[in-house]
Amino acid sequence: MDPECSRLLPALCAVLADPRQPVADDTCLEKLLDWFTAVTEAGSSLLLLQENPCLVELLFHVLKSQDLSSRILSFSLRLAGIFAAQENCFQYLQQGELLPMLFGEVGPLGGAAWTAPAVRSGWIQGLRTLAQHPSALHFLAACGAVDTIFSLQGDPSLFVASAAGQLLVHILDLAMRGPAEGRRSPQACDWPACAQKIVGHIEDSLCSTAIPQVTQALSVLTTAFGHCHGLWTQGLWVRLSPLVARLLEKDPVPASHSLVDLLLSVARSAPSSDRGLWETLAQTLSHLSPTQAGPLALGILKLQDCPQALRTQAFGILLQPLACVLEAAAQAPGPPGLLEGAAGDSMTVDTLLSSKSACVGLLCCALAHLGLLQPLPQRPSPWPQAPLLGAAVTILRLCSGSAAPTSDVGGRLCAILVGCGRVQRAALDFLGALSQGTGPQELVTQVFSVLLEYLVSPESSSMVLKKAFQATLRWLLSSPKTPGCCDLDPHTQLFLTELLPVLQKRLCSPCWEVRDSGLEFLTQMTRHWGGQAGFRQALLASEVPELTKQLLRDPESYVRASAVTATGQLSSWGLCASPECPGAQQESLLVELLHILSTDSEGFPRRAVMQVFTEWLRDGHADVAEDAERFVAGVLQAASRDLDWEVRAQGLELALVFLEQLLGQRGSHCPYAVALPETAPPGVLAQALQVLCRVQLFEFAFRALFDCDRPVAQKSCDLLLFLRAKAAPCGSPQEAGDSPNVASVEATLQRWQAGEQGQPLGYLEPGAVVALLRSVDLEGLRDTLAESSDHVEKSPQSLLQDMLAAVGVLGENEADCY
């Protein structure tokens, strides 16, 4: 600890111990604790306490004082825990009997302060930090802390209850680890007393009839198997698994969520040869209700090594709801075993029909689980792609009311699901995920027709439409190319002709979210298919490009931003121009986007314009390439005045692209890898510098270098470093001070750094630029910028000063109020 902090510490302890001087800010106490943790990790806690007796005094004082706030008491408990984590310091505190007084029954535990959740939480956290060595275990046993922790598991404060469970696991782990660990037998007769006690408590809880108790025991075990990797955990499972299995005999199974968590946690940590575990899992799958079993089934299918029979059973659980839907909606009895081995069982049907919420919940979970499973390498094989597609389409039809099931179950399902947005969204997501696989053409046609139905339907909510657009895009992009031809296949082409009028209507929607998702869809589609003749033809024949352009003036800024991106993309592919007068419209688009950049009141459209411009420059967009210099100058001028730092940062990105085009690529994208520059040939360089000066890129970059937003400054620093590496490497013949105006420029820069950015830099000669690049300490600036903005204020010294000052300031503020 540095001497200045040591000097401030007594005063701070006095403030903390004084109930009349409340600490205004909770975060200060947290920061103090962080600091003490850092100090004790770096050195000896014992030494710290000996050198700063005020700390122990503070702890003693806290015990004596009656009217201290619960925050300070909680803080003190946690502080004591930090010190006592080191065994020698623990002994030192034990000599003064301080620890029993803080954590034992004579301490806050028995007092009025205990009613504050903060104090109980502090007590637990203090013990959690303290319990690091065998002495701590003895201490815990001696002061009866474990019993208190047991009772805190049912604390009304969820934070306290959860921390109590974690502390139990920590203590158990501490007790079971150590030299004897490998030799411990599962029978547990030689387990340490402390562990015996905790395990005994867990056993009792598992046998309890009170569900909260069972839940607590299960969550403690889940934490234990999730976080402790000692061999002892296997012994623990051997001992407790019969009790866990007994829970399955009850109807309904108590605390099923926690049970599922536990079993998955065990399954992830146990060796795959544990047959008993697999049996328990299989049993659990068959005992739980369809809704409860879903997460377990998914967890089992994600396991790496798992018996095939169990996987089949788990997959069956996930498929069941969909199998029921397919069966119920079938016009005629279909082929048996549509989803093999998972024909809809009566329990699932009952759940589906019991209530709307149960039906929606079960279907959404099944769809979400299957959707998660779909892309995984360990997904079940063979994957029933076709029936799943059929099920997703059927669910979507039931939801839209377009399915006409003849069966009684089907009719009731339809009545429950019709218009249900949640299921629609889940099914569309799932349908989108299924686009990764193939399907029979007939089904794919159905997929497209149901997607179109959703896109057309006025009843589709904006969220459902967004999902429908996303799913459509995924299916369109995965649609097969006609062999031997680079164009779209006839089905897709036909679909496009139906889709574009719908998109047109959606772009006119009064709901901005719909217009926005329509534009996003268009952007994505154009990005992928801008070169496909069929797509281009269909798009140009529609009114979509014109409508998109009109949306640049939309009242909603998000829509304007999406319209900018979409028109940018269309224009990149030459899809904005009308056939009669190409060029004219393009130019007007450039002008229009520049207009948005300089006048739009919202940041999103301006950012979008910068991105489009950067892309245009990078891709050599015809209109930009025509006069890139003028283009860059105009854009940089507009961007430099922008109030949005992201626009300015994007301006630097554009500048960088321009630089790379003039001077060649950067060696690496890592900003720190400028050590081995490839200098440009002198002729090219001189020309390039001339251009850069003309477009006033330096003025822009230097201004950004001292930008009040750090990301901008960092980006500019990187850009200038890159430029310096290219243009003015060390040992280059050009010398600083060549140009007469360098001094005045430097003076201006200094003023800019000081925050006065009013004065322009004026026209710079290339020579002056090179000189400047050399003279400015770019590396130093980069290092400063790399530090967080509060690095000065974060020092412990500053923290202590602030806390002390705050107490004084607090009084003044109070006076101000009157």
Added chain:
Amino acid sequence: MKLYCLSGHPTLPCNVLKFKSTTIMLDCGLDMTSTLNFLPLPLVQSPRLSNLPGWSLKDGNAFLDKELKECSGHVFVDSVPEFCLPETELIDLSTVDVILISNYHCMMALPYITEHTGFTGTVYATEPSVQIGRLLMEELVNFIERVPKAQSASLWKNKDIQRLLPSPLKDAVEVSTWRRCYTMQEVNSALSKIQLVGYSQKIELFGAVQVTPLSSGYALGSSNWIIQSHYEKVSYVSGSSLLTTHPQPMDQASLKNSDVLILTGLTQIPTANPDSMVGEFCSNLSQTVRNGGNVLVPCYPSGVIYDLLECLYQYIDSAGLSSIPFYFISPVANSSLEFSQIFAEWLCHNKQTKVYLPEPPFPHAELIQTNKLKHYPSIHGDFSNDFRQPCVVFTGHPSLRFGDVVHFMELWGKSSLNTVIFTEPDFSYLEALAPYQPLAMKCIYCPIDTRLNFIQVSKLLKEVQPLHVVCPEQYTQPPPAQSHRIDLMIDCQPPAMSYRRAEVLALPFKRRYEKIEIMPELADSLVPMEIKPGVSLATVSAVLHTKDNKHILQPPPRPAQPTGGKKRKRASDDIPDCKVLKPLLSGSIPVEQFVQTLEKHGFSDIKVEDTAKGHIVLLQEAETLIQIEEDSTHIICDNDEMLRVRLRDLVLKFLQKF
């Protein structure tokens, strides 16, 4: 209690309720779908319509060719359009005491009822219903009268001939009762019979029942009605909405505890959500106008149009449509727009508060001020000078058979740039379009019906818990085209009773109580005796006085002086027989204790027999029977009056007297 169902149209109901001694007509809606069988009435001479070929029978017989014309594969009656009236034969309508109107759409048949059936009662309606109803009638009369038609077809109505006609004429029902539109004079006369009421106002009908209008949330001044006596309550729900549109929200709480709830006027398009439809309307409108096309919106001059204009007010600037003119053409356009602004107390809370700012409650005032919305009584006159395209035109009639809309259909129908957007749900848009086929213009169907849908109904019924629900038969089964949609029907327990046109329904509950008042002085004279905790009885001698369906117990007149005069005697005939009253008995006789008492009093040889109704105590020695039943005790002994009196007194010991 009976319900006479005079209309088969679920949203244009006309029912008569006989309840206590009153006859109450609930709404008198006019089914105008009959007009779809007629040729449109063009405002401007239409060569296409006037040169249509006459229709002839398959055998070439052309005797109907003056009356029936063929147009685009359909046959239409070439005559003044006629409407299908409510049943007039099922019940003598001159006996109807009152007519309760629930909203302005449900009163369009009023002149037919009040002017031609001998009706002498009163009509109750809210002020906005009357005023806007008047506008609708005025518009209708105007639309039809301004295009006089020389001929009136009647030959085709002959049953034998009708059978030979193609559908849908062949299947049209009750064609003989179809009538031409009423005149303005009849309208005025009918409306003069209306008495204005306010929400929650209690109106006594002959002292027998009380009727109360409640806000129904559907339209300006729209109401549901409570019809109740002291012990019975009938709710009449017609055209209600739970959506937040311009009218005052629906009062649901007052519908609770009804014995019978008559449910009519649900949404006609249960699968279309009004919000989605408004979105669809705006999208299509904007798309058409952006392409340089015109938009035609056939509509009524009041109702949803206010909400549509409000949506457009918010939408047009954002959609870049500020320069597009909106025209509202109706003989009553001006009145409708202005009326809407003055009925502040009938509007939803948000709009009411605007009035205090003060601002007009509806933003169409601003649209008019800024010249974005212009209104005209007809296409003639100023409109033709101002007319600019592309534009949006709101005009009537939604049936497309009369009104200015006919002109626009003829004018714009040939161009695919234009769009007609149907927002009113009352007419099938395909049938409405039939005489204009082939049509190049786009047709969009966005029916906006804010009335209750089946999900809302099921929630409503769960909340208000009526004992019985009565509704049109259409609501008790899924729509014919979507027979699997069991969610599109009323689902309640016990199942709803359904009715159809010309049916009489005996409502399933019996009146059991009647309230009787006791005059204070008579009440004063009563001496109640508590016979068990909380229950006191008193004997009352009084005169029951019944007048205007109110029953009052009055003290009996003093007993007449005993005189011998014959005249006096005659006066006292009315006086009830006021003998000295014997005390009334109550309670029951516990047989075992009674037997013990008998034994104590020296009776021996007692036998007790159980009978179906009670017990028989047999005193064998005295040859006497005591027959104890729930409501009577008989002592049967052989002429031994002494014994009878002794036994009687023993029996009386167990009973209370008062």
